[in-house]
Every structure is written in structure tokens, then in C-alpha cells.
Amino acid sequence: MAQVRLSGIAKTFGKVTALDAMDLVIDDGELVCLLGPSGSGKSTLLRIIGGFETPSAGAIAIDGVDVTGLPPERRPTAMVFQSHALWSHMTVHGNIAFGLKLRRLPKSEIRDRVERVLDLVGLAGYGGRLPSQLSGGQQQRVALARSLVIEPKILLLDEPFASLDQHLRERLRDEVRDIQQRLGITAVFVTHGQDEALAISDRIVVLADGRMQQVGRPGEIYAEPKTAFVAGFIGAMNMLDGLLADGEIAASGLRLAAEGSGPARLAIRPEDIALSEPADGRAATVRRMIDFGAHVVIDSALADGTHLRIQTDKAIRVAPGERIGIRVDRWTVFTEDGEPRRYRSDTLRSFRDVRYA
Amino acid sequence: MTDLAVLSGAGKRVRRAAVDWTGIAFLAGLAVVILLPLIVTAVWAFAEVWRFPAIVPQRMGLGYWQDTLSRNDVWTALWLSLGITTTVTAISAAICFPAAYAFARLDFPGRNLLFLAFLSVQAFPKFGLIVATATIFLTLHLVGTFWGVVLIQLVGTLLYMIWIPVSAFQGVDRRLEEAARDVGATPMRVFWSITLPQALPTLFAAILITFVSTFYETDAAWLIGLPNVRTMPMVMISFINNALEVQYGAVLFVFLWVPSFLLMLAARRVMGADAFARGLGG
Ligand SMILES: Nc1ncnc2c1ncn2[C@@H]1O[C@H](COP(=O)(O)OP(=O)(O)OP(=O)(O)O)[C@@H](O)[C@H]1O
Ligand SMILES: [Mg+2]
Numbered sequence: 001m002a003q004v005r006l007s008g009i010a011k012t013f014g015k016v017t018a019l020d021a022m023d024l025v026i027d028d029g030e031l032v033c034l035l036g037p038s039g040s041g042k043s044t045l046l047r048i049i050g051g052f053e054t055p056s057a058g059a060i061a062i063d064g065v066d067v068t069g070l071p072p073e074r075r076p077t078a079m080v081f082q083s084h085a086l087w088s089h090m091t092v093h094g095n096i097a098f099g100l101k102l103r104r105l106p107k108s109e110i111r112d113r114v115e116r117v118l119d120l121v122g123l124a125g126y127g128g129r130l131p132s133q134l135s136g137g138q139q140q141r142v143a144l145a146r147s148l149v150i151e152p153k154i155l156l157l158d159e160p161f162a163s164l165d166q167h168l169r170e171r172l173r174d175e176v177r178d179i180q181q182r183l184g185i186t187a188v189f190v191t192h193g194q195d196e197a198l199a200i201s202d203r204i205v206v207l208a209d210g211r212m213q214q215v216g217r218p219g220e221i222y223a224e225p226k227t228a229f230v231a232g233f234i235g236a237m238n239m240l241d242g243l244l245a246d247g248e249i250a251a252s253g254l255r256l257a258a259e260g261s262g263p264a265r266l267a268i269r270p271e272d273i274a275l276s277e278p279a280d281g282r283a284a285t286v287r288r289m290i291d292f293g294a295h296v297v298i299d300s301a302l303a304d305g306t307h308l309r310i311q312t313d314k315a316i317r318v319a320p321g322e323r324i325g326i327r328v329d330r331w332t333v334f335t336e337d338g339e340p341r342r343y344r345s346d347t348l349r350s351f352r353d354v355r356y357a
Numbered sequence: 358m359t360d361l362a363v364l365s366g367a368g369k370r371v372r373r374a375a376v377d378w379t380g381i382a383f384l385a386g387l388a389v390v391i392l393l394p395l396i397v398t399a400v401w402a403f404a405e406v407w408r409f410p411a412i413v414p415q416r417m418g419l420g421y422w423q424d425t426l427s428r429n430d431v432w433t434a435l436w437l438s439l440g441i442t443t444t445v446t447a448i449s450a451a452i453c454f455p456a457a458y459a460f461a462r463l464d465f466p467g468r469n470l471l472f473l474a475f476l477s478v479q480a481f482p483k484f485g486l487i488v489a490t491a492t493i494f495l496t497l498h499l500v501g502t503f504w505g506v507v508l509i510q511l512v513g514t515l516l517y518m519i520w521i522p523v524s525a526f527q528g529v530d531r532r533l534e535e536a537a538r539d540v541g542a543t544p545m546r547v548f549w550s551i552t553l554p555q556a557l558p559t560l561f562a563a564i565l566i567t568f569v570s571t572f573y574e575t576d577a578a579w580l581i582g583l584p585n586v587r588t589m590p591m592v593m594i595s596f597i598n599n600a601l602e603v604q605y606g607a608v609l610f611v612f613l614w615v616p617s618f619l620l621m622l623a624a625r626r627v628m629g630a631d632a633f634a635r636g637l638g639g
């Protein structure tokens with residue numbers, strides 16, 4: 001029903017390039033998260049889709065219709081702002097009904113639809129209140145209701161829950177996902193929380209410096225980051241500067257098998273490291289142990305003092321200063337040019353050997 | 358139990374000790390400077406005999422109220438003043454509010470220069486400006502006419518009627534307007550349904566300030582208005598200058614002060630004190 005196609009979108013503000021060469025197709029009914037650090041162009045991209053900014057180059061089409069030149073009021077999009085942007089001089093009902101009144105719907109229908117959408121966001125009976133008489137979470141729900149009631153084809157959310165505490169944020173984002181799937185609308189969700197992105201999206205678009213770094217399903221982005229930036233940005237990751245030579249990468253005293261030559265970056269997830277007997281090129285010193293209950297994280301130092309984060313079994317106990325051996329199960333090597341190379345240690349295979357023996 | 362009681366008692370003592378003496382001193386100073394003249398004038402309005410050494414009047418009564426309020430020139434001046442003030446405020450709002458919106462929201466070439474030009478009127482020595490205008494008005498036969506006074510007083514209102522509304526419009530969050538566009542409102546509709554209502558309390562404050570200050574304006578009214586157009590303040594001044602009793606002036610003072618004070622109070626209630634604060638650069 002509603003597919004968004006961005007072709008060659010770029011946006012500059014004076015000398016600042018906020019977005020560059022964006023090509024992206026968002027499918028009907030899909031929830032796509034725009035994820036990236038502050039200033040990476042997430043809001044700019046969302047505002048371009050919503051019609052609040054005109055791209056400096058490129059075109060945007062919704063369901064095959066070019067909407068590049070259309071103002072926001074003539075696009076089938078609806079935006080939920082970070083600051084909720086409710087109109088303080090209108091009641092909750094007035095806020096939600098505004099868009100319907102503009103469409104000159106009969107009074108009874110407006111009332112029905114407002115009540116239905118209030119029900120949908122869990123605020124039945126709140127219509128008579130002023131926005132200032134609601135909590136932050138309720139205000140965001142009203143903002144969501146105001147966008148949903150006009151039945152947009154595409155819902156745009158710009159860090160809608162960033163100002164709320166974590167519990168509420170998690171609950172609301174799950175509700176948004178739920179509502180989005182029930183109504184079958186296409187949604188673009190801006191966030192700089194990777195947990196949020198991993199939790200709710202069909203696909204994630206990782207942005208950095210106005211460029212798309214990678215587009216993919218959450219698991220894919222986590223397991224197979226395409227660039228060193230994505231590797232470091234999504235999930236916990238140890239990023240070490242190393243040197244490739246003689247079929248090995250050497251980084252901070254750690255040595256692992258890898259092909260190629262020259263400088264490279266070595267990426268290892270904390271959960272891909274296990275403890276073992278100390279050996280040459282496979283040792284670290286414990287700095288601190290953090291017990292998370294479900295698992296244990298060891299902050300350790302490599303030979304040259306570089307931090308190495310290890311996530312391991314909750315039964316493990318180590319003391320600061322203790323020397324530990326490490327066994328790396330998976331690692332990725334990023335070079336300046338060329339595809340990243342992923343490696344797995346043969347210990348995995350030996351584990352399987354044990355099982356099938 | 359007793360322990361707790363002692364503790365809470367101690368807590369109270371600490372709080373009571375933290376009296377803000379500086380604040381009280383300031384307040385007392387302000388009271389002397391502002392309230393004392395007010396009180397003295399108010400007492401004068403009801404004093405029929407009050408000679409020098411006495412601290413309170415020898416005889417009080419409403420005699421002077423009758424005298425003052427039965428004078429024809431007082432009532433003529435009052436209606437005239439209200440007429441001029443209302444006209445000035447209405448025209449000023451009609452000119453300044455759209456201009457303020459343009460300054461606040463649009464980015465056009467020469468914007469800052471024009472804004473400065475508006476405000477710079479206030480930077481001239483006001484009296485000099487009025488004298489200069491008077492010479493021009495003479496040749497235009499505007500001196501001593503209703504519209505002459507309206508025109509010159511209009512100039513005096515520009516500062517507040519531009520400055521306060523500009524910050525009122527700037528204070529309206531852009532995202533409120535964008536949210537309205539988003540659900541389908543045209544720019545015109547956004548202005549009427551969102552921007553204007555949001556800015557209204559502060560705009561109202563600007564109107565009020567303009568109304569009151571125009572009503573009591575003297576310089577322009579004197580130079581351009583007299584002798585044909587005698588506004589209320591002119592009548593008050595003439596009472597004082599012609600060495601009629603002090604009481605005439607005092608009665609008019611109380612007579613005019615009470616309604617404008619009540620108006621201010623009502624305004625504060627309706628729009629909250631922050632509308633004024635916001636208007637003045639908050
Ligand atoms: N109106 C503007 N004028 C000038 N520069 C702008 C404007 N809007 C955005 N930028 C610039 O464009 C870049 C991208 O901004 P954008 O707001 O899209 O980032 P973001 O990813 O949403 O960041 P955040 O997570 O902090 O919200 C930034 O460098 C920003 O300074
Ligand atoms: Mg942003």
C-alpha cells in the first residue's frame with residue numbers, strides 16, 4: 001500500500017552536508033529504524049520524508065508518486081515529534097480532532113474516531129484534559145494518537161520517547177510496534193538507541209556523517225557489520241588497532257589468524273571471548289569484574305594496556321590483577337579498503353567434534 | 358516520640374532563622390518609593406482641609422470629588438482620551454502585529470535593518486522628534502486635530518507593539534506549527550489556529566501596555582494636541598498649573614488609577630504573569 005522510495009537524496013545546510021547519496025526503498029508495512037550518532041542526519045532524513053525540508057538533490061516517491069515538491073499537508077505522512085508538540089491551548093480531544101476537522105468530517109464521525117484512537121493508545125476518557133494535565137508518557141501517546149487518527153500511510157517518529165524513563169520507553173516502543181503491525185502502516189523510527197532499533201525494527205539503516213553505512217535486518221547488522229563504524233556502534237564491541245602480517249593480525253599483544261597485510265582494525269564481541277589457560281598472545285590482566293547477575297563482564301587490560309571487555313559465565317569469579325588466558329571464538333578484521341573478513345576459531349569445530357564423538 | 362518532636366521543633370527553628378533580610382530591606386525601600394506617594398495622593402483626594410504641620414488632614418470628605426466630576430471639561434477630556442487611545446492602539450496593532458510576525462518568522466533581505474529602523478524611533482530624544490514632527494504637521498494642518506494626535510502617538514507605540522509581539526511569535530515553537538501542517542493545515546490555517554492563539558496572551562499584554570501608556574502620554578498630546586484637543590493628562594496638568602487646589606489633580610489621579618490598576622490585575626489573572634515576562638525578552 002505505501003512504499004517509500006528515496007533516490008539520490010542529498011541535503012546541505014550552507015556548507016554542512018547533512019545527508020549524501022541516500023538510496024533506500026522502504027516497503028509497505030515495514031518498520032525501519034534510522035540509527036546513528038548525534039548529527040548523523042537522522043532527523044534531516046525523516047523531515048525530508050515528511051516534507052519539512054526539501055532535499056538539495058534527489059527525489060522521493062511514495063507509492064510510485066513523486067512527492068519531492070509537495071508540502072507536508074499534502075503528503076500521506078504523519079510525524080510524531082520528540083517534544084510531542086501538542087497544542088497547549090487545545091484539549092486532548094481538540095488536538096486529535098484538529099486534523100479531522102480540516103478534512104470536514106461530520107461531527108459524529110470525528111467524535112467516534114477520536115474515541116477509537118484514544119482507546120487504541122490506552123487513553124480512553126482523557127479527551128477533556130489539557131496537555132499540561134498529562135504525564136510525559138501520556139503526552140507522547142496523545143501525539144501518537146494525533147498522528148494515527150488521520151490514517152496516514154506512513155508514520156514518522158523522531159525519537160518520540162527519548163525524554164522518558166527507560167521502562168516507559170520500552171513499553172511505549174513495544175506498543176508502537178504493536179499498533180504499527182495491527183494497522184499495517186509503514187513506519188520510520190529515528191533513534192540513537194541501538195537496543196530500541198534491535199528490538200522493534202524489520203530493518204535498520206545505520207547512518208554516520210550523513211551517509212548510509214549499512215541496511216539490514218537487526219540480527220544481520222549485529223552479526224555481520226559491513227564497516228568498522230557499524231561494528232563499533234551496534235552492540236558492545238572491542239575495537240583494536242592492529243597490523244596484518246604473516247597470516248596473523250597482531251593487536252595490543254593479541255595475535256589471531258588473519259589474511260592480508262598492513263594496518264587493520266580487529267573487532268571482537270565480548271561474548272565471543274572465553275577464558276582459558278594463559279598463553280603467548282592469548283593473555284590479559286583483570287582490572288575489574290562486573291556482575292550483571294545473568295552474566296559477568298570482565299574489564300581486562302591487554303599487554304599494552306588497551307581495554308578488553310569479556311562477557312562470560314555467571315559462575316566465573318576472577319580478582320583484579322589476576323592474569324587470565326583468553327580464547328577468541330569469532331573475530332572480524334576491517335581493512336582500509338575491501339570487504340571485512342570474518343574468522344571463527346577451530347575451537348568451535350572441536351566443540352562439535354566433542355558432541356558428535 | 359519525644360525525640361521526634363524535638364527534632365521537628367529544631368527543624369522549624371532553623372527554617373525561621375533563614376529570614377531574607379536583604380529581600381525585606383528591598384521591599385521596604387520599594388514600598389517607600391512607590392507606595393508612599395500613592396498613599397499621600399490618595400489621601401489628598403479625600404482631604405478638604407490639610408495644612409502643613411498636620412500629619413493627617415484636618416477635614417476629610419467627598420466635596421472635591423463632586424466638584425471635579427461635575428466639570429464638563431473633565432468628561433469631554435476623558436471620552437476624547439479614550440477615543441484617541443483606542444484608535445491609536447487599534448491602528449498600531451493592525452500595523453505592528455503583521456510586521457512582528459514577518460520579523461519573527463520570515464527571512465527576507467534587509468530584515469535586521471528594517472527591524473532596527475522600527476526600534477530606532479525610540480532612540481531619538483523623544484521631545485526633539487515631536488517638535489520636528491510638529492513643524493511638519495503645521496504645514497499639513499494636523500496640529501490641534503484628533504488625527505494629528507493619533508498619528509504622533511502611534512509613533513510612540515511602535516517599540517512595544519513590535520518588540521513584544523516579535524518575541525511572542527518567536528516564542529511559538531516551530532514544531533507546533535509543523536505538527537499542524539503535518540495533519541493537513543495550510544500555512545494560513547496554521548497561523549489562525551495555532552500561532553495566533555499561542556501568542557495571544559503576550560499580544561494582549563502588549564496591547565494593554567500600549568493602551569495604558571498612550572492614555573497617559575503627555576509630550577505629544579501637549580505639543581500637537583493643544584489647544585483644541587485636550588486629553589485627560591492635559592486637563593490634569595492644567596489643574597495643577599493653574600494653582601487650583603491640589604485636590605482636583607488628586608481626585609483625577611485616584612479616579613483614573615483605580616480602573617487601570619484593576620485592568621492590570623485582571624490581565625494578570627487571565628494570562629498569568631509570565632506573559633508579560635515572556636514579552637519582555639524571556
Ligand atoms: N536547519 C539546519 N541548519 C543548519 N544545519 C542543520 C540544520 N538541521 C540540521 N543541520 C545539520 O545537519 C546535520 C544533521 O542533523 P540532524 O538533525 O539530521 O542529526 P540527527 O542525526 O537527527 O542528530 P540527533 O541525534 O542529535 O538528533 C548536523 O550536522 C546538523 O548540524
Ligand atoms: Mg535528531
